Amino acid sequence: MDLLDKQIIRNANIAWRSIEGEALLIDSRQSLIYPLNDVGTLVWEMLDGKNSVNRIIEALCEEFQADTELIRKDAVDFIEGLISLKLADLTRA
Amino acid sequence: MEYRVTLKIAKIAFGLACQRKKTINSIIKKHPFFLTDSPPAITAFFSFSKDWRKKPLGVSGQRATSSLLCRAEHFSVRMDFKLCRADFYSADDLAVLSMIRLLCAVILSRRGGILLHSCSVLGRRGQAYVFFGPSESGKTTVARLSPDKRILSDETTAVFKEKGRWYAYATPFAGEYGPARCNTGGPLKAVFALNKDSRFSHSRLGVGPASRKLFCSIFLEPCDDAMIERTLGSLQGLCRQVPCYDLHFKAQSRLWSYIDGFIG
Numbered sequence: 001m002d003l004l005d006k007q008i009i010r011n012a013n014i015a016w017r018s019i020e021g022e023a024l025l026i027d028s029r030q031s032l033i034y035p036l037n038d039v040g041t042l043v044w045e046m047l048d049g050k051n052s053v054n055r056i057i058e059a060l061c062e063e064f065q066a067d068t069e070l071i072r073k074d075a076v077d078f079i080e081g082l083i084s085l086k087l088a089d090l091t092r093a
Numbered sequence: 094m095e096y097r098v099t100l101k102i103a104k105i106a107f108g109l110a111c112q113r114k115k116t117i118n119s120i121i122k123k124h125p126f127f128l129t130d131s132p133p134a135i136t137a138f139f140s141f142s143k144d145w146r147k148k149p150l151g152v153s154g155q156r157a158t159s160s161l162l163c164r165a166e167h168f169s170v171r172m173d174f175k176l177c178r179a180d181f182y183s184a185d186d187l188a189v190l191s192m193i194r195l196l197c198a199v200i201l202s203r204r205g206g207i208l209l210h211s212c213s214v215l216g217r218r219g220q221a222y223v224f225f226g227p228s229e230s231g232k233t234t235v236a237r238l239s240p241d242k243r244i245l246s247d248e249t250t251a252v253f254k255e256k257g258r259w260y261a262y263a264t265p266f267a268g269e270y271g272p273a274r275c276n277t278g279g280p281l282k283a284v285f286a287l288n289k290d291s292r293f294s295h296s297r298l299g300v301g302p303a304s305r306k307l308f309c310s311i312f313l314e315p316c317d318d319a320m321i322e323r324t325l326g327s328l329q330g331l332c333r334q335v336p337c338y339d340l341h342f343k344a345q346s347r348l349w350s351y352i353d354g355f356i357g
Contacts, residue, residue, distance in 0.1 A: 015318040017325035019332075020301040024308065026321045035305055 003076055004057075007091040009049035014087055018045065025087060034087065039064070043078055049091045053079060097136075101129035101276065102197050103206065103251030103262040108133030109193065113141065116186040124265040126276040135172075137179040137196050139189060145169065145182040161199060161317055168192055172199060194249065194266050198312045202320050205327050206253025208312040212236050213245040213261045221261035221279040222352070223250055224340070225310040226287035231342065235287065236270045238348045246273060249312065252281065252331065259335050281335050283356055290341035293351045303337035304328040 010016075015026040023041040025034040036044055042063065046056045053076065060071050082088040096117040097110045106129055111117055116139065121128060140148075150162045150171045161172040168183035170192065181192045198208040211225035212232035224235045236247035248268030250261050262278030286298065286306045298306070307328050313320065336356075342348055 013318065015321035015325070017322055017329070019304045019325065019329045020299060022301045024305055024325060026308075026318075026325075028318060028321055033305075033308065 003053045003079060003090075005052050005054060007049055007052050008047045008079055008083070008088050009091045010044065010047045010088050011086060016044070027087070034085075039074075040078060043075060044082075047079075047082070047088050099129050099131060099133050100124060100127040100193070100265065101131055102127060102264050103201060103253055103278070104255075105197070105200055105204075106131040106133045107193065107196060107200070108136030109139070110136055111139040111186070113139075113186060116189060119186070120189070123272060126263075126273055127265050133177075135174075135177045135179060135196070135200060137181055137192065139181045139183070139186065139192065141183055141185050143184060145184055148182045158319065161320075163195070163317075165191075165195070170195065172196070174203070190266060194264075194312060197251070197264065197266075199320065201251055201253060202313065202324050202327070204253060205323070205330075206251060207307075207324060207327055207331075208264070209250045209252055209307065210248070210310040210312060211250045212247045213250040213263070214239045215243040215245060215277070215279050216282065217242075219279045220282035221245065222283055222285070223252065223261050223281065224285045224287050225250075225307065227310070229289075230287040231289050231344070232287065233269045234289075234344050235342075235348065238344065238346060242349075243275060243277070244270065244273075245275070245278060247271075251278070254327075254330065259331055281331075284331075284335055284337045285340040285352075286338070288339065288341045290343065292341070292343060293347070294341045295338045295355060298332075298337040298339055300329060300332040303332040306339075307332070307337070 016023055021038045023036040023044050057072050057075050061068055095110050096114045098117050098121055099106050099108045159175050163170050167188040168181055170181045172179040179196050201208050209225055211223050212235045213223045233247045236244050245263040247270035249264045249266035251264050252261050259281040260278050261281045263273045263276050
C-alpha cells in the first residue's frame, strides 16, 4: 500500500492520553492497551486526518537526527501497523 | 416492598435498593463499618430475573456524559447521572458486590478518583501506603506482613484527591485477608508496584511508566471511552504528586524496615 500521500486518521473509538510524552492507547472493546514510545506518540498525535504521511515523515526528520530513508521506512511500517490493528485508517476522500 | 441501605465508601454515600430483603440484610451484616445515614449521592436499584439479559438498556452515545450503559458477564446496568440512579439487572444477587464495586469505580472516576486493585495500609503517622499489582503479586502477603499497621484493604483501595492532596481509603471489597475492619483512610504517602522476588530492591518510577502500570490495576469496566481518558488524566495527576516505586520483595517481616529505609 502506497501511503506516502495519504492522510491517516486515528480511530475515534480509541481512548488515549499522552503522559510525559508517551501515549497510552486503550481499545476498550478488545480490552487491549498499546503503549507508544516518544516517536510513536509524535506520529500518533499527527494522525488527525489532515497530515499526509509525507508531512509526518518531514516532521520526524525535523525532530530526530537520523537517516531520512530509515525514518521513512519506520514511519510507514508503524502507520501500516496501526491500520492493520484498526487503530487508525485512511481518511475518506 | 422495597428495602434500602446506604454505604459510605471513600466519603461517597451509595444508596442500595432491592425488593429482596435477604439481599439488603446480607449487605448490612457483611459490611457494618460502611453503613451510614448520609443521604446517598446515587442510588442503585437491583432487579433479579432469569430474563435479565433481555432487559433493554436504551441507547447511550459513545461519549455521553449524563448516562452510562454497561453489559458485564453476570449483570447489566444503566446509570443516569442526572437522576442520580443506577439500575442493575441480573439473574440473582450473587454478583451484587461486583455491581456495587462497578458503581463505586464509575462514581469515583467521575470525581477524578480511581478504584485500584491493591492492598493499602495506614502507617504510624496516619499516612497511607498502597501496594498494587495483579493477582498473586503479593497484596495479601503485604497485608499479612503488616500486623502493627491498620489494614485499609487487601484487595481494593479507593484513591482520590481532596483539597489538593491524594488520599487512600478502605472499601468493602475484600480479598482473602477478610472483610474490612475499618472505614477510614489517610493521605497517600507512596504507591508501590509489587513484584515477588528472592531479595528486596526498589526503583522510582517516572510519571509515564507509573501511570501505565497503575492503569492495568484499575477496576474499570471498559464501557466508556470518556471515562478511560478521564482516568488516565487522574493517574497522571496522581503520579506527579505521589512517589511511585517498583518494589521487589521477599515475604519477610523485614518488609517494613526496608520500606522505611528509603521512604523515611
